[in-house]
Amino acid sequence: MEWIQQLVNGISLGSIYALIALGYTMVYGIIKLINFAHGEVFMIGAFIGFYAIGGWGLSFVPALLLAMAVCAIIGVVIERVAYKRLRNATRIAALITAIGVSLFIQYGVIYIRGAQPEAYPNVLPSKTFEIFGVNISSQSLLILSVSIILMIILQFIVHRTKMGKAMRAVSFDAEAARLMGINVDRTISFTFAIGSALAGAAGVIFGTYYTKIDPLMGVIPGLKAFVAAVLGGIGIIPGAMVGGLVLGVVETVVSAFGYSLWRDAAAFIILILILIFKPSGLFGKNTREKV
Amino acid sequence: MKKAKGFWLSIILSLVVYGVVQFLINSGSLNPFYANTLIFIAINIILAVSLHLVIGITGQFSIGHAGFLAVGAYISAICTMKLEFPFIAALIVGGVVAAVAGLMVGIPSLRLKGDYLAIATLGFAEIIRIVFLNIDYVGGAAGMQVSHLTDWTYAFICLLITILVIVNFTNSRHGRACIAIRENEIAADAMGINTTYYKVAAFALGSFFAGIAGGLYAHNFYIIQPTNFGFLKSFDILIFVVLGGLGSLSGAVISAILLTIVSTFLQDYPETRMIIYSLVLVIVMLYRPQGLMGTKEITDYFGKWTNAKGGNSYGK
Numbered sequence: 001m002e003w004i005q006q007l008v009n010g011i012s013l014g015s016i017y018a019l020i021a022l023g024y025t026m027v028y029g030i031i032k033l034i035n036f037a038h039g040e041v042f043m044i045g046a047f048i049g050f051y052a053i054g055g056w057g058l059s060f061v062p063a064l065l066l067a068m069a070v071c072a073i074i075g076v077v078i079e080r081v082a083y084k085r086l087r088n089a090t091r092i093a094a095l096i097t098a099i100g101v102s103l104f105i106q107y108g109v110i111y112i113r114g115a116q117p118e119a120y121p122n123v124l125p126s127k128t129f130e131i132f133g134v135n136i137s138s139q140s141l142l143i144l145s146v147s148i149i150l151m152i153i154l155q156f157i158v159h160r161t162k163m164g165k166a167m168r169a170v171s172f173d174a175e176a177a178r179l180m181g182i183n184v185d186r187t188i189s190f191t192f193a194i195g196s197a198l199a200g201a202a203g204v205i206f207g208t209y210y211t212k213i214d215p216l217m218g219v220i221p222g223l224k225a226f227v228a229a230v231l232g233g234i235g236i237i238p239g240a241m242v243g244g245l246v247l248g249v250v251e252t253v254v255s256a257f258g259y260s261l262w263r264d265a266a267a268f269i270i271l272i273l274i275l276i277f278k279p280s281g282l283f284g285k286n287t288r289e290k291v
Numbered sequence: 292m293k294k295a296k297g298f299w300l301s302i303i304l305s306l307v308v309y310g311v312v313q314f315l316i317n318s319g320s321l322n323p324f325y326a327n328t329l330i331f332i333a334i335n336i337i338l339a340v341s342l343h344l345v346i347g348i349t350g351q352f353s354i355g356h357a358g359f360l361a362v363g364a365y366i367s368a369i370c371t372m373k374l375e376f377p378f379i380a381a382l383i384v385g386g387v388v389a390a391v392a393g394l395m396v397g398i399p400s401l402r403l404k405g406d407y408l409a410i411a412t413l414g415f416a417e418i419i420r421i422v423f424l425n426i427d428y429v430g431g432a433a434g435m436q437v438s439h440l441t442d443w444t445y446a447f448i449c450l451l452i453t454i455l456v457i458v459n460f461t462n463s464r465h466g467r468a469c470i471a472i473r474e475n476e477i478a479a480d481a482m483g484i485n486t487t488y489y490k491v492a493a494f495a496l497g498s499f500f501a502g503i504a505g506g507l508y509a510h511n512f513y514i515i516q517p518t519n520f521g522f523l524k525s526f527d528i529l530i531f532v533v534l535g536g537l538g539s540l541s542g543a544v545i546s547a548i549l550l551t552i553v554s555t556f557l558q559d560y561p562e563t564r565m566i567i568y569s570l571v572l573v574i575v576m577l578y579r580p581q582g583l584m585g586t587k588e589i590t591d592y593f594g595k596w597t598n599a600k601g602g603n604s605y606g607k
Contacts, residue, residue, distance in 0.1 A: 034406050085577050091405050092352055093580040096533055099354075099526060100572035107565035115562075219522070223417075226410065265421040268414035275411050276399050 004134045006256045007249060012140040012209065014248020015147035019202035020225030021232070021240035022154060023075075023195025029171040029235030030191045031087065036098040037078055039222015040105035041196045045071045045203025046213045047109070047118075054121045060208065063123070064146070067204045068197040075196025076189045084185070102222075109215040117214035120207040143205050150201055151241055157194065158237060167191055171235065220264065224251075227271040233281025242282065309447050316443055326443060327511070332551045333446035334507050337453045339531035339547040340540060341500035344457050346529075347538040347586075348466060349493040350473030351401060352409045355416030356528045358396070359498040361520035362419060363389040363505025365429055368437045368515060378440045382449070382506040389502020390495045392419070397494035401487065404476075416525055424517040434516030441511040449507060453500045458540065460496065469493050473538070530572055536582030541589035546582075 052063035232239025315321040367385030535542030557564035
């Protein structure tokens with residue numbers, strides 16, 4: 001029974017990774033950029049949730065929506081200010097800019113409010129349900145349901161709306177999409193907005209679940225979410241969800257075996273194994289290189 | 292002839308610089324703070340130049356250089372503190388083990404390109420750090436006590452050897468092969484260059500010198516901890532190379548000197564330092580993506596010594 005307990009914990013953690021990984025994978029799919037600043041958007045989301053709940057006394061759902069909205073704006077601003085000029089630059093220049101933006105946000109936040117961690121206010125009722133002898137806290141249940149709802153909304157946007165169609169078209173071939181009259185710049189900004197909103201939501205969820213946040217909290221979950229995105233096949237939306245869940249479960253299992261200090265290494269070992277044996281990811285197709 | 296003349300000229304120049312600094316340290320007119328800054332500059336130049344070989348010359352985007360620095364630092368510290376080796380032997384052992392680590396990381400990951408390679412090297416560096424974090428023999432998270440052995444002479448000799456080897460490597464047949472890989476890997480392959488061999492060789496050589504720098508680094512402080520070798524350290528090294536210009540050795544040297552001086556003066560304001568760093572990085576990438584020097588060397592501006600990219604640009 002304890003194993004099912006661990007599995008539930010793993011899925012809760014994995015759904016947070018999956019929410020962050022979705023932003024990575026959508027941005028990578030559309031402009032082929034690893035948005036290193038994504039983990040920092042996640043951190044900002046957690047802080048906005050913290051101030052909204054602790055400072056203004058909002059409840060969980062309004063705080064979540066507020067964090068998502070502000071993060072969406074921040075994501076668009078980052079894209080407009082830093083990445084837009086780099087559309088035609090080398091990949092290395094884009095990657096370094098992304099790292100620079102990420103550091104700028106981290107240390108900007110430290111500069112403004114200091115590096116001390118904060119304890120997240122308790123907003124969710126903490127009850128435990130017993131289902132088939134397994135204790136499941138209401139928190140992890142709520143986290144899971146919020147994540148699933150967000151992912152369903154995302155699927156709806158990408159597959160059923162006009163903007164989603166434009167996003168898929170731009171990620172398939174930006175030039176052809178432009179010729180078909182799609183506003184490519186706006187589509188890219190929209191992608192950043194959605195991805196950042198999901199990261200912001202993940203930040204609030206992370207805060208309520210783990211109850212401790214600090215300005216450098218985005219680095220490790222950001223990297224791991226990237227691992228999840230690569231695991232599922234970068235650029236593929238269902239892949240990011242599955243990758244996130246797998247990674248969460250693997251990490252929890254490694255901790256459960258008593259190797260909790262090796263938890264972070266497990267994620268990177270998975271990354272390297274995937275990159276070496278199937279770089280296109282679990283759901284990806286192999287592409288042939290043309291000269 | 293001209294080439295050899297430039298070479299000896301630069302060796303003599305650098306030895307003069309060395310002698311002057313050593314004299315100033317011995318006579319006490321250079322206070323220990325500045326002497327230590329000079330040693331730190333030398334270590335950073337070694338790191339910058341070793342990463343320059345991987346990124347600037349071979350074009351393989353590695354952002355996990357701190358991992359090899361950590362290997363060199365820990366191995367050489369074990370050699371001096373636990374096995375009681377002399378310092379020089381410890382440095383060499385640290386470098387060799389780091390080169391072996393470079394081979395182990397490079398052979399699987401150099402099949403990847405661009406972003407994926409960057410992430411894989413980042414992952415390997417994190418794994419190396421976590422491994423040291425979990426080994427109790429080297430103190431785990433608390434770190435390891437190391438005695439202070441690095442002085443200006445050691446730092447300078449290592450710096451001189453690093454720059455000589457990397458300049459000569461770059462100007463040799465192997466270096467040209469690496470540059471060909473940087474320019475276009477598929478075309479280089481088609482011209483009969485064994486791309487995997489050269490990529491791995493450059494990577495291992497870069498790791499070797501990072502390991503040497505690690506040995507100097509470990510013995511310049513009194514303690515080493517796994518947190519010293521995280522992603523930020525890799526990033527610090529990367530910024531030297533990128534800011535100086537990808538493909539320019541003297542650019543890497545100049546930016547290592549400048550940034551080390553700047554960060555020494557901003558030591559008391561770490562947040563401000565990181566904000567300035569990251570802003571500089573983003574602005575340089577947006578407005579001058581080729582870096583300060585591009586692929587030019589400082590000697591190119593003098594015309595006369597075009598081929599002698601020797602040792603006249605360090606120790607400033």
